[in-house]
Amino acid sequence: MKKINILLLSIFFLMIQFPVFGEDAAKILSKMDAVLFASEDQKSTVKMVLINRNGNERTREAVIWQRGSDKRLFRFTAPAAEAGIAFLSLPDDVMYLYMPAFGRERRIASHVKNQSFAGTDFSYEDLESVKYSEKHTPVLLEETEVHYILELTPLPDIRSDYSKVIAYVNKKHHYPEKMKSYDRGGQKAKVAEYTFDRQDGYWFIQEIFMTNLTRHHKTRMTFKDVQFDTGIDDQVFTVRNLTRY
Amino acid sequence: MKFAGLVIKYRYAVLSLIIAITLVMTYFAKDLRVNADVLSYLPDDDPSAVLFNRIGDTFGGSSTIIIGLSGKDVFEEDMLQNVRQITDSLRRVEGIGHVTSLTNVINIRGSDFGIEIGRLIDEYEIPSDSLILDSLKRYTLSKDMYRGNLVSEDATATVIAGKIRNGFNHAEVVEEIREKLSDLPFKDMIYYGGMPHTLYELSNIILRDIKSIVPSAFILISLVLLAGFRRIRGVLLPMITVLIAIIWTMGLIAMLGFEITMLTNIIPVILLAVGSAYAIHVMNAVITEQQHAPKNALCKALSYIIVPVFLASITTILGFLSFIAGSYLMMIREFGIFSAIGILFSMVLSVTFIPAILALLREKETDSIKPVQSNFFDRAPEVLSGIVLHHKKKLLAGWLLLLIASLIGITQIERRVDLIDYFKKDNMVQKGEGLLTEKFHGSNPLYVSVSGDVQSPEVLKLLERTQDFMADFAYIPYSQSVADLIKQMHDVMGEGELIPDDPFKIIQLWFLLEGQEIMDQLVSPDLSEGLIQAYVSSVELDVLREIEDSFDTWVYKNSTEQHRVAFTGIPVMLKRLDKSIINSQTYSLIIATILVIIMVSMLLGSIRKGLIAIVPIGITLIILFGIMGITGIPLDIATVLTGSVTIGIGIDYSIHMISRFGKGCREGLDLEASLKNSIQTSGKAIFINMISVSAGFAVLSFSNLVPLQRFGFLIATTMLIAGMASLTLLPLMLLNTSSTKKSTIKKKHHNEEN
Numbered sequence: 001m002k003k004i005n006i007l008l009l010s011i012f013f014l015m016i017q018f019p020v021f022g023e024d025a026a027k028i029l030s031k032m033d034a035v036l037f038a039s040e041d042q043k044s045t046v047k048m049v050l051i052n053r054n055g056n057e058r059t060r061e062a063v064i065w066q067r068g069s070d071k072r073l074f075r076f077t078a079p080a081a082e083a084g085i086a087f088l089s090l091p092d093d094v095m096y097l098y099m100p101a102f103g104r105e106r107r108i109a110s111h112v113k114n115q116s117f118a119g120t121d122f123s124y125e126d127l128e129s130v131k132y133s134e135k136h137t138p139v140l141l142e143e144t145e146v147h148y149i150l151e152l153t154p155l156p157d158i159r160s161d162y163s164k165v166i167a168y169v170n171k172k173h174h175y176p177e178k179m180k181s182y183d184r185g186g187q188k189a190k191v192a193e194y195t196f197d198r199q200d201g202y203w204f205i206q207e208i209f210m211t212n213l214t215r216h217h218k219t220r221m222t223f224k225d226v227q228f229d230t231g232i233d234d235q236v237f238t239v240r241n242l243t244r245y
Numbered sequence: 246m247k248f249a250g251l252v253i254k255y256r257y258a259v260l261s262l263i264i265a266i267t268l269v270m271t272y273f274a275k276d277l278r279v280n281a282d283v284l285s286y287l288p289d290d291d292p293s294a295v296l297f298n299r300i301g302d303t304f305g306g307s308s309t310i311i312i313g314l315s316g317k318d319v320f321e322e323d324m325l326q327n328v329r330q331i332t333d334s335l336r337r338v339e340g341i342g343h344v345t346s347l348t349n350v351i352n353i354r355g356s357d358f359g360i361e362i363g364r365l366i367d368e369y370e371i372p373s374d375s376l377i378l379d380s381l382k383r384y385t386l387s388k389d390m391y392r393g394n395l396v397s398e399d400a401t402a403t404v405i406a407g408k409i410r411n412g413f414n415h416a417e418v419v420e421e422i423r424e425k426l427s428d429l430p431f432k433d434m435i436y437y438g439g440m441p442h443t444l445y446e447l448s449n450i451i452l453r454d455i456k457s458i459v460p461s462a463f464i465l466i467s468l469v470l471l472a473g474f475r476r477i478r479g480v481l482l483p484m485i486t487v488l489i490a491i492i493w494t495m496g497l498i499a500m501l502g503f504e505i506t507m508l509t510n511i512i513p514v515i516l517l518a519v520g521s522a523y524a525i526h527v528m529n530a531v532i533t534e535q536q537h538a539p540k541n542a543l544c545k546a547l548s549y550i551i552v553p554v555f556l557a558s559i560t561t562i563l564g565f566l567s568f569i570a571g572s573y574l575m576m577i578r579e580f581g582i583f584s585a586i587g588i589l590f591s592m593v594l595s596v597t598f599i600p601a602i603l604a605l606l607r608e609k610e611t612d613s614i615k616p617v618q619s620n621f622f623d624r625a626p627e628v629l630s631g632i633v634l635h636h637k638k639k640l641l642a643g644w645l646l647l648l649i650a651s652l653i654g655i656t657q658i659e660r661r662v663d664l665i666d667y668f669k670k671d672n673m674v675q676k677g678e679g680l681l682t683e684k685f686h687g688s689n690p691l692y693v694s695v696s697g698d699v700q701s702p703e704v705l706k707l708l709e710r711t712q713d714f715m716a717d718f719a720y721i722p723y724s725q726s727v728a729d730l731i732k733q734m735h736d737v738m739g740e741g742e743l744i745p746d747d748p749f750k751i752i753q754l755w756f757l758l759e760g761q762e763i764m765d766q767l768v769s770p771d772l773s774e775g776l777i778q779a780y781v782s783s784v785e786l787d788v789l790r791e792i793e794d795s796f797d798t799w800v801y802k803n804s805t806e807q808h809r810v811a812f813t814g815i816p817v818m819l820k821r822l823d824k825s826i827i828n829s830q831t832y833s834l835i836i837a838t839i840l841v842i843i844m845v846s847m848l849l850g851s852i853r854k855g856l857i858a859i860v861p862i863g864i865t866l867i868i869l870f871g872i873m874g875i876t877g878i879p880l881d882i883a884t885v886l887t888g889s890v891t892i893g894i895g896i897d898y899s900i901h902m903i904s905r906f907g908k909g910c911r912e913g914l915d916l917e918a919s920l921k922n923s924i925q926t927s928g929k930a931i932f933i934n935m936i937s938v939s940a941g942f943a944v945l946s947f948s949n950l951v952p953l954q955r956f957g958f959l960i961a962t963t964m965l966i967a968g969m970a971s972l973t974l975l976p977l978m979l980l981n982t983s984s985t986k987k988s989t990i991k992k993k994h995h996n997e998e999n
Contacts, residue, residue, distance in 0.1 A: 051261030052770050081752040082542070092832070101749035102738050115363050116760025161369075184369040185333060214336075215762070 030147045032167070038202045039228040041067040045077075048120055051218040059116060070128045070239040076118075077244070084245040087117075088237060095124070098242045104244050105193035114161040121190065121212035121219040125161055132167075135160065146171055146226040162189070170196075174189040175203050189214055200228050249547035249600065253578050254343055256601035263598055267489050277495055279448055286576040286822065293821055298411060298812040300692050303769045305342035309817075310389035312418060312426070313680045319347070320382035322373040324403075325433050329368045330407045334425045341422075341945040346405035347385070347395055349650050353730065353762045354465025355737030359720030362757050363733070365391070394723050397684035404685055408766070419445040436677040438688040440815050445743045446674045447950070451510065454948045459513075459684040462838050464523070469940050473583025473622040473933035476530060483600060485522035490520045494587035498579075500995050508580040511886055512587050514956075517941065518964065519561060519893040520591030521936045523554050527595045529930035531603060543603055551596050551681060553927075558592035558899040560844045561585075564892045566973055567836035568829065574822070577829050588893070617968045620704035623925075626932055626972070630924035633976045634917055644974055648864060651871020658870060661879035662823040663784045667952045686722045689780030691792070691814035693724075697807050699768050699775040700751050705731055705744045707808055708775050714799055715779060720788055723897035724779035727767040730758055754836060781816045789820040834866070837892050845900065854903055861970035862895030868966050869959065878959065883952040887959040891967060900972035901927040906979050920976050928972050935968030 049058045061078040062115035074084040075228070084100035087108075089183055095108040114126040132138075136152035138211045147168040154160040168178040175196045183189040190212055235241055252259055257266065274453025285968050287294040291806035306647045312331055316324050325348060352365040365385065372378050419441050424433055437446075463484065470480040490595050491513045498509065524625060528941070530550035534542035540808040557977045568581025632640060668674045681688045683859055693711055697704040708728040715721045728744060734754040736742040738835045743753055758764055781792065796812045838859055846855030869891060905927040941963070945957020 054770060055772055081749055082756055085753055085756055095359075099738070099753040101747055101753045101755075102740070104738075105569075106738065107353075109356065109358045109361035109363070114367075117754060119759025121760075216759075217760075 015034065025140040025148075026133065028140065028150060028174070029133045029136070029138040029152070030167050032176060035173065035175045037129070037131060041065070041229055041230065041232040042204075042226065043232060044226040046100055047222045047224065048118070048221075049220040050119055050121075050148050051220070053216040058119075063144070065166050065232050065236050066129065067232050067234070067237065068158055069131060071234075072132055086242050086245070088148060088238045088239065089128070096239055096242055098245070100245050105239055107111050108159075113159075120221070121210040121215065121217055122221070123161060124209075126190075126192075135153045138167070141166070143171075147177065163180060173203060181203075187214075199226060202228055204228075237242075248526045248551060248596070249544045251549070252597050252600045253544060253704055256604045259597050259601040260605070263489065263594070264547040267492055269474045270493045270500075271338050271725070272496070274492055274496040275379070275497040278504045279452070279504055279510070280465045281632050285508060286574055287818060287825075288575055290809075291821065293813040296811055297692070297818060298695065300694065300776065300813065301411040303408075303774065304408075304766050306961075307690065307692065308409045308415060308441050309439045309688070309690050310409060310422060310441050311438040311681060312405040312407070312422075313438060313677060313685075314405070314431075314434055315436060315680060316434050317401065318382075319396055319400050319403045320373050320378045320385075322371055322378070325366060325371045327429075327434070328403055329371065329404060330429060331426065331435070334366070334429075334600075335405060335407040338407070338421050340410055340418035342405040342410040342715070343408045343762060344405065345395070345407075345763070346768075347391075347403055349762070350391070350395060351730075351770035353733040353737060357740070362761070367838035377837065389723060390725065390729070394725075395687055399496075399684070400652060402680060402684050404438075404681070406439075416445050416448065419829070423880065428783060437673060438665050438681040440664075440689065443674050444680070445815055447673070449666060450668075450672075451953070454950060454953055456512075456947055458944055459951075461947075462517075465944055466937040466941040471932065472620065473937070474528060475620070475930075476532070478603070478606065479528050479532065483521050483528060483598050483797045486524040486598055487517055487521045487591065489598065490587055490591040490594055491516050493590045497586060500584055500586045502581075503579060505884065506579065508576050508886065509583055511956075512584055514942075514960065515890055515893060516585055516587045516591055518890055518960065519588060519897060520595075521938065522736075522894065522897050522930075523558060523592050523595035524599060524929070525934045526550055526554055526722055526930045529926070531599075531606070539714050543607065544561065546865040547596065547600050549908070552594060553795060553901050553903075554595060555623040556845075556848050556904065557900040558588055560841050560848075560896045560900065561588050561893045563816075563840045563844055564837035564896060567840055568833045568889070574825050574829065577826065580810075581833070584889070608638060608645045622929060622933055622936075626925045626928040629928065629932075629972050630921045630976070633920065633924065633973050633980070638975060639982075640973055640977060642894050644864070644970075647868055650875075651868045653866065654816060655869030655876035657877075659874075660786050660823075660827075660876065662786055664791065665784075666775070666879075666881075669949060669951065672949070682782055687720070689781045689784055689815040689819075691721065691779045691812065691816055693779075693796075693810065693812045694774055694779040695777075696774045696809045698746065699727060699772050700755055702746050702751060703806040704747060704775055704808060705751065705804065705843045708812070709744055711803070711810065711942050712777055715777070716931055717981075718792070718795075720781055720783045720944055721779050721792075722782065724777050725767070726777040727758075727764070727775055730767075731755070734758065777839040779814075781814070784816055785822075786820075786933050789816050792816060793820055808974040826882050827880070827885055830888055834892065836864070840894055841892070845896075845903075848900075849903060849907065853982055857975065857982060858896070858899035858903055858986055860978060861899055861967060862892060863976050864965040864970050864974065865891050865895055865963060869963055872962055873959070881952070882961060883956055886908045887956065887963055889897050890960055891963050894964060895967045895971070897974060900989040901931060902971050902975050903979065904978075916980060920980060924976060926971060931968050931971055939964040961977075 016146045031107040043065050045061060045062070047061050050058045050060070059078070060076060060082065060127040062074050062076045067071045070087070070091040072089045073086060076084065096105050097108050098105045099124060113128070114123050117124050117127055134150060135158045137156055139151045141149045141151050148171055150167045152165040152167055154162065161184065162181045163184050164182050166180040167176050169175070170177050173196070175194065177194055179192045180188055190210060193209045194205055195207040196203050197231040204226050205223055207223070210219045210221070212218065214244070297307050310334070311632070314324070314327060314331065318324065327344050329348040331690045332344050332348050335341050335344045346367050348368040348371070350365050352361065352363055354361050362833060363366065367379070372381065377441045385396055386398070386400060392398060407414055443516050454530045467484055470483060471477070474480065487932050494512055494516065498505065527547070527550050530546040531543055534546035547882045562585040565581050565585040569578050622960060664677045665674060693780040695704055695707050695711065699705070712724045712726060712728065731744060731751060732742045733755055735745055735750070738754070768776070781788070800810045800812060842855040842859050845858040846852040849855065868889060869887060873880060873884065902923055905923035906919055910916070914922060915942045939961035948954050948957065
């Protein structure tokens with residue numbers, strides 16, 4: 001009797017976890033990760049357009065080097081006064097900042113991940129390149145003609161600024177088209193809309209349009225000159241390289 | 246005669262018309278809205294109001310509501326959770342732009358872990374460990390940015406400040422916040438402060454008080470009228486007339502799309518005092534005539550009384566219209582115009598509504614006149630006329646003494662602009678503002694704006710210099726600008742807490758601050774203007790004067806073509822508001838006095854009479870202000886208005902007395918008899934009006950608002966002084982100035998006999 005009860009209970013829980021049968025949520029998420037982190041390394045230029053409440057726009061440009069999913073260098077190139085400012089992200093939340101006017105680097109405390117990155121609507125956490133499946137429990141909420149709608153809840157030991165993220169994953173190509181993030185108070189805080197393009201056999205983000213609902217501010221990030229697997233040297237991701245400008 | 250006949254003939258038409266208008270006006274009056282935002286009364290082109298509004302547009306709000314939270318220790322997990330909850334509630338109010346509290350304030354620090362530009366406390370991970378809380382407390386209290394600004398020095402209280410976005414109704418925003426917070430389990434620890442809240446509470450109490458006190462005032466006035474006239478209609482008709490006049494005036498205000506302001510809400514009071522006088526004079530004349538010759542009494546009484554009532558109202562109307570000329574503030578103009586219109590309504594109704602009703606009633610009763618025994622209201626004027634005729638010197642000496650005492654009193658008169666004084670000691674506004682003044686930097690925001698490229702060292706250094714200058718004032722304990730943040734950033738980069746000269750350094754430090762909520766409050770979106778935010782802990786007039794003067798000088802010395810410095814804020818606007826109200830009141834009182842002299846002189850055909858008519862008013866004003874000086878009632882936005890009531894009521898009393906005196910003389914009575922007659926007829930009406938209205942206003946002493954208490958006391962006093970001046974001093978002057986005439990006539994007579 002007891003055994004049957006436990007069985008029924010686990011079936012019940014399984015049903016809650018996977019309300020819609022078909023492709024399973026974890027699989028969808030890992031496929032999405034596979035698309036997002038397909039290449040070994042990647043170099044691109046990014047244009048960030050910051051749009052404030054009144055619709056005024058400001059533009060910044062940067063070059064990004066990335067290797068694997070945990071090493072990244074962001075170096076700003078425009079406007080001129082900000083050229084040379086650089087951020088280096090290394091594994092285990094180690095982050096360095098370099099400001100050429102001061103000629104020195106500083107470490108950035110790891111617990112400011114929820115702060116805005118360079119005035120954009122992306123927090124340090126948003127820009128973190130960690131696989132979604134490593135940080136979240138996915139649940140498939142709904143399957144439409146074009147999307148899997150996943151609800152991603154941070155794993156218990158993960159420190160996140162969001163209580164959940166709703167991801168709209170393209171059914172055919174498994175890249176996300178829209179992500180809605182909810183703050184820890186449960187309020188919808190940000191909406192990111194993605195445009196993907198294909199090059200050298202990889203799908204890559206061509207544009208992210210992020211709307212910050214609390215700040216009434218928007219950011220459009222457009223990626224250009226994308227190069228894959230050029231064999232970026234490990235030396236790029238060092239403090240020494242960071243300060244060489 | 247003609248007019249009186251017409252009213253009586255067409256009484257049905259007159260009454261129907263009055264009822265119809267009243268219905269329409271009631272319809273409009275019920276939608277009347279109150280605008281308690283004192284600051285919105287400044288004209289749209291007032292420089293400090295323009296800047297205040299522009300700052301509101303550019304920096305996400307300029308008016309601030311402050312929530313205080315007081316307990317044993319702010320740095321306990323529960324308390325910080327409460328702060329977070331309040332912060333959250335405020336954020337969800339639509340009209341609130343920025344919220345600043347312990348749980349969302351920026352924190353810049355350099356540490357072993359690297360530089361940190363984040364929050365002081367992570368609102369979602371509030372520490373529970375007492376060691377961490379302790380070190381957080383020490384750190385927070387060590388920084389000027391938080392100590393006294395967000396947390397009290399003894400760490401028993403903290404504040405959460407919300408900026409109200411432009412274009413939102415302050416009262417509605419405050420109400421929503423109050424509603425939200427009153428559901429919280431720790432609501433007893435919450436205090437409220439800031440001008441929007443003070444004004445919200447002020448208008449609420451005024452409305453509540455008016456609802457509870459006005460009816461008792463009406464009842465009291467009615468009782469006095471009943472004692473005076475001893476006829477129910479003697480009570481009902483004047484009261485209904487006043488009521489209709491009030492409805493018409495308020496309806497008109499609403500119909501024309503105006504809102505009730507702190508000044509126009511006094512109009513019912515003025516109509517009650519002045520408007521009822523017209524009705525009482527008409528009633529009194531009718532009753533007097535009926536006692537002498539019942540036949541056709543209504544028509545006779547009307548044809549006599551209509552002239553003085555008309556004259557009295559015209560001069561009073563002019564007196565109120567003079568407010569338009571001397572005023573800088575829109576609300577004073579509105580007050581002048583609508584008071585004048587209200588007086589006009591009262592006058593028209595007194596000579597149409599009352600006779601029409603009386604004519605209607607006459608049809609039904611035949612034995613309407615029963616002679617009644619004389620009572621206090623008949624005997625008092627008699628006694629007074631006796632005093633005037635037989636104790637001239639004593640009377641004069643008495644007035645002189647009062648005048649001298651008042652002149653001394655006037656020198657003691659205090660000036661105040663602090664709205665907080667308006668509340669009783671146990672009111673929540675007093676408590677909230679008390680907490681904010683005692684443990685924090687006060688609740689009245691002061692802003693200094695500097696224009697120019699905010700990322701340039703010049704502008705940042707100008708901001709810094711201005712803050713240093715502000716720090717010299719004891720009542721501006723702390724100020725904040727983007728210069729502070731840049732200095733802190735420069736410090737964590739290891740180069741000292743100062744503004745770097747290298748513009749590249751500034752821009753790169755700035756880069757890290759971007760996206761922080763606080764930046765939107767300190768820098769304009771196009772980076773062309775920086776703002777210094779401060780609070781002023783005192784709004785004593787001396788303090789405001791000093792701020793205005795020193796800041797004016799500072800602005801003058803430091804503004805250049807590229808970098809304009811300007812300042813504004815609640816204290817500045819309060820000062821300007823107060824100054825313009827007092828100025829325009831003084832100005833209007835002077836204009837009104839001159840106008841009245843001219844009018845009365847023309848109407849009564851003698852400049853001397855015009856001058857005589859104004860004497861009781863002038864003396865009443867002096868005594869009124871003298872009493873304020875002696876009793877310590879300050880001259881403020883509310884109390885200064887008693888001056889206009891004095892003018893309104895004083896003119897009426899004078900004209901009635903003078904015209905009745907003239908009538909007596911023309912009818913062949915000698916001076917003393919004519920005087921006695923005027924005191925006993927018109928004087929009786931004045932006496933009834935004076936006693937009833939002062940009794941009614943005395944009720945205001947039970948108000949929950951100090952200014953209403955004072956206002957009630959002052960109006961009651963004014964009525965008594967103005968009445969007594971018209972009943973004793975004016976006759977004395979009429980007697981003395983006419984006696985020369987009398988003696989010349991006598992002489993002439995004597996010569997002719999010879």
